[in-house]
Amino acid sequence: MDNNHFPEAGQLIQSGKPVHFEGPLSTVPLLQKCFTPSDGFVEDSGALYDNMSIKQYLSFFAGLSGSKQQLDSAVEQMHLADILKKKISKCSDGEKVRLRIAREISKGAEDFFLVNPIAFADEESKKIILGWMETFYEKNGRLATLSVSHRDTCICPGGHYEILEEGIRCIDQPEVTDENPDLPVISKISVSYNEKTFLFNPEEIDYVEANDGKVYVYVRQEQYLGSYKMSELEEKLTKFGFFRCHRSYIVNMQKVTELVKWTRNSYSLRLIGYGKTDVPLSKGKIQELRGMYEF
Amino acid sequence: MNGKIIRTLFKKDLKSCLTNKTILLSVLIPVFFCLLYRFLFSGLGEGLEDFVLNACAVFAISIVPTSILPVMIAEEKEKYTLRSLMLARVSGGEFLFSKIAVCLLLTLADAAAVYFLSAGRPEDFLMYTAIILLSSAGLCFLGAIAGLTAKDQASAGTISAPLTLLAMLPPLFAGFNDTIGKIAVIFPTTSYQTLFTSASSDSSLTSGRNLAALAVCAVWIIGGAVLFNLFYRKKGVDC
Numbered sequence: 001m002d003n004n005h006f007p008e009a010g011q012l013i014q015s016g017k018p019v020h021f022e023g024p025l026s027t028v029p030l031l032q033k034c035f036t037p038s039d040g041f042v043e044d045s046g047a048l049y050d051n052m053s054i055k056q057y058l059s060f061f062a063g064l065s066g067s068k069q070q071l072d073s074a075v076e077q078m079h080l081a082d083i084l085k086k087k088i089s090k091c092s093d094g095e096k097v098r099l100r101i102a103r104e105i106s107k108g109a110e111d112f113f114l115v116n117p118i119a120f121a122d123e124e125s126k127k128i129i130l131g132w133m134e135t136f137y138e139k140n141g142r143l144a145t146l147s148v149s150h151r152d153t154c155i156c157p158g159g160h161y162e163i164l165e166e167g168i169r170c171i172d173q174p175e176v177t178d179e180n181p182d183l184p185v186i187s188k189i190s191v192s193y194n195e196k197t198f199l200f201n202p203e204e205i206d207y208v209e210a211n212d213g214k215v216y217v218y219v220r221q222e223q224y225l226g227s228y229k230m231s232e233l234e235e236k237l238t239k240f241g242f243f244r245c246h247r248s249y250i251v252n253m254q255k256v257t258e259l260v261k262w263t264r265n266s267y268s269l270r271l272i273g274y275g276k277t278d279v280p281l282s283k284g285k286i287q288e289l290r291g292m293y294e295f
Numbered sequence: 296m297n298g299k300i301i302r303t304l305f306k307k308d309l310k311s312c313l314t315n316k317t318i319l320l321s322v323l324i325p326v327f328f329c330l331l332y333r334f335l336f337s338g339l340g341e342g343l344e345d346f347v348l349n350a351c352a353v354f355a356i357s358i359v360p361t362s363i364l365p366v367m368i369a370e371e372k373e374k375y376t377l378r379s380l381m382l383a384r385v386s387g388g389e390f391l392f393s394k395i396a397v398c399l400l401l402t403l404a405d406a407a408a409v410y411f412l413s414a415g416r417p418e419d420f421l422m423y424t425a426i427i428l429l430s431s432a433g434l435c436f437l438g439a440i441a442g443l444t445a446k447d448q449a450s451a452g453t454i455s456a457p458l459t460l461l462a463m464l465p466p467l468f469a470g471f472n473d474t475i476g477k478i479a480v481i482f483p484t485t486s487y488q489t490l491f492t493s494a495s496s497d498s499s500l501t502s503g504r505n506l507a508a509l510a511v512c513a514v515w516i517i518g519g520a521v522l523f524n525l526f527y528r529k530k531g532v533d534c
Contacts, residue, residue, distance in 0.1 A: 041382055046375030049307075051314050063303040064383045107383060 008168050009144075009161075010034040018136045018143040018158030022150050022171065022211075027163050028115055031146055035113050039142075040104030044116035047100065050089035054080055054099055057088060058106050067108040074105035079128050094125025101129065110141040117145050118152050121276055123260075130262040133157055137265075150211040154246055154280035157265040162212070172247050189236070191217045191224035198224065202240035206271055207279055208233055208250040221273055243289065245269060246280045253293070296389050304385065304393035308367065312397060321363050325354035325405050329412045345495075348413035350467065352491070353484045355405040356427060357463035360434040361441065362455040364398040368442025369451035387531055394442070395435045402431045415495075422494045430487035433515025434462055436523040443530055486511045 012019045013034050021031065025044075032041065049057060058075070062068045075081055078098040083091070091099065097117060104112060117133075118126045134157045136143040146163075147153040153160050153171065160171035188199040200219055208226065209216045215226035215233065226233065234244045237252075245251050251269055258270035260278060267286055268278035281289070312318045329351040336343050368391070371377040380390060406427045410420060441458055445451035465479035466488050479485045486508035493505050500509075 037382065037384070043375065043378070047379040048374070049311065049376060050374075051311060060303065060307050061379075061383055064300055064380070064385060066299065103379070 009163075012159065012161060012168070013142050013144045015159070016142075018133050018145075018156065019161065020145045020147065020153045020156040020158050021161050021163050021168075022147055022153035023163030025115070025146075025148065028146060031113060031144065034144070035111060035142075038109065040101070040107065040109030040112040042097070042100045042104055042112065042114040042117065044097075044119065048088050048096060051087070053085050053087055054091070054095075055084040057099065058102055061103045062106045065107040067106065070106045070108050074102040077105055077132055078102040092122045092125065093120035094122025094129075098125050098128060101132065110139075112141065112143050114143075114145045116147055116149075116152070118155065119147065119149060123276065127262050130155070130157060130266050134263040134265055150209065150248065151278060151280060154248055155262065155266055155268055155278060157263055164213075189217065189233070190227045191219075192227065193222070193224045200224075202237050202242070203252070203254070205237070205242075206252055206255050206274070208237070208242075209279075210248040218274075243285075243292070245285050245289070246282045249279050251279050259289075296386065296392060300385055300389050301393050301396075304380075304389060305396055308393050308397040309400065312363070312367065312401060318363055318366065321358055322401055322405055324358055325351045326408050326412065328354060329409045333412070344413045344415070348410060348415055349488055349492070351409040351413065352406050352423075352427065352487060353463060353466050355402055355409055356431045356434065356484050356487055357459050359402040359405055360398055360431050360438040361458040361462055362438070362452075363401065364394060364435060364438035365442035365445055365451040365455040365458075366448050367394050367398070368439065369445040369448050372445070373447040387527060391439055391527070395439060398435055398438065399428065399431065403427060419491075419495050423491060426487055426490045426494065429509075429512045429516075430483040430490075433483050433512060433519045436516070436519025437462075440523055440526050443526060480507065481511060483512050483515045 009021070009031060010033075021027070035041065049060075052060065058071055058080075059068075062071045075084065078101055080095075080098060080102055083095065086095070088096070088099065097114075097120065101112070101114070101117075117129055120126070133143060133145075136158070143158070145153075145156055147156070150162075150171075153162075162169045162171050187202065189202060189205060190197055190199050192198070200217070204219050206218045206220070208230070209218065210230045215228060215230055217224045217226045228236070230244075230248070230250065234242070234250055237250060238244075241253050242250050243253050251271070255271045255273075256269050257272050259281070260268045260270060262268065265283045267281040267283065269281050270276070270278065312322075329347055332347045332350065333343070336347075371380070371390075377390070381387075403424060407420075407424070410423055415423065437458060438455065441454045442451060445454050462482060462484050465475070465482040466485040469476045469479035469485060469488075489504055489508040490500065493500060493502065499505070
């Protein structure tokens with residue numbers, strides 16, 4: 001992707017609501033250009049002094065920027081009060097991201113750009129960070145994130161966009177479908193893997209993901225490339241107990257074990273055999289799901 | 296340059312040095328050799344203390360600026376902490392000033408430890424400190440350039456090893472023959488030996504040899520600063 005697409009990214013970031021991009025890390029410098037040096041930049045790795053405690057690290061940066069009055073607020077927003085004395089080398093990946101965000105808050109930043117903000121397993125940190133992101137609906141500040149993972153992008157509350165070679169595509173936008181009433185009724189789903197074609201019964205499928213212009217079908221933790229469009233699969237699979245939980249995801253409800261509420265606007269589903277892998281659930285779909293399954 | 300930022304950086308850099316085992320070990324090398332020489336050569340009698348002090352002070356002047364300073368700079372690059380400092384509006388000049396100041400302080404502390412372990416005369420200590428500062432300042436610029444060149448701590452170690460030897464060996468081998476003696480004169484570590492030997496024997500610092508030694512220190516400081524400035528402007532801190 002070249003620089004010419006970034007005015008578009010800049011406009012999205014200026015729009016007022018949090019914006020989440022899915023794309024390669026090579027786009028970080030280009031997205032950074034939409035921000036000024038005084039804005040908060042939260043990198044996805046490094047940049048921490050391992051031998052310092054959380055408190056020492058935050059005080060050090062607050063000392064550099066001369067804005068110590070923001071320090072308490074940063075600690076409160078990132079829920080760090082209980083671990084202030086913890087050595088950074090002993091922090092989990094999630095705590096490290098919270099610390100980096102707190103560092104930028106303590107510098108007095110109002111606008112933020114985060115790279116891979118929830119690419120870790122620590123659930124508590126994920127919840128805190130997603131909750132903080134949601135506050136940007138009511139704040140004046142701008143928030144943009146870049147995630148390599150499609151799943152992480154979709155879980156973040158706000159607008160979701162994919163950075164492609166040809167430009168920026170809205171992930172939340174309804175897809176264009178070719179209506180074809182003459183399609184044969186089938187009960188097998190064809191997928192491919194290593195140039196081989198497999199046919200699965202719908203019940204075997206765990207969930208379906210649309211990413212990067214392709215449709216991926218997950219069966220017993222294996223990823224296969226699907227041959228159908230999402231809308232076609234949704235039509236075929238609904239009668240087998242599947243639910244279109246997100247623009248990019250169709251999930252087999254028989255396999256769902258947990259509904260995770262991250263924030264008011266951010267939910268996900270967990271499936272048998274997929275550990276803590278989250279399948280995003282759109283806010284708009286939650287009522288529909290409640291109606292269907294009466295919970 | 297902002298004094299408050301430099302003070303904050305200085306505190307952090309000093310604390311980080313004192314908690315870094317590798318750096319502490321390097322700082323302790325001159326002290327270790329001082330104790331070792333005193334133990335090994337304890338039977339040599341008079342003149343031992345002067346020999347030990349001369350050798351170990353040269354170790355302190357050589358090791359800290361040319362091997363510890365590059366590692367300190369490279370570590371910040373390697374761990375991407377330098378980038379976060381730059382984003383916190385720390386300038387390259389402030390970053391390097393703090394590192395050089397910590398390096399000079401460590402050199403002085405190292406040299407002071409060696410001085411008292413070698414039973415140096417308390418009345419000469421101030422002069423000794425001044426000469427140590429004068430002769431190590433030029434080497435700090437060389438160490439800073441090595442730090443800017445290095446991508447990570449490992450490469451900093453590779454770059455700094457010959458620099459340390461270059462600073463350390465000439466005064467130690469100056470007495471072997473005339474040629475080495477003449478070459479050794481152009482190094483600030485030799486200048487330290489010349490100046491301190493004169494000062495401790497109450498000779499005038501304005502003698503020909505001493506003026507030449509002072510000039511060598513001045514050339515290293517000015518040349519180092521110019522070279523460092525050119526290098527820094529061209530390459531920056533490379534974050």
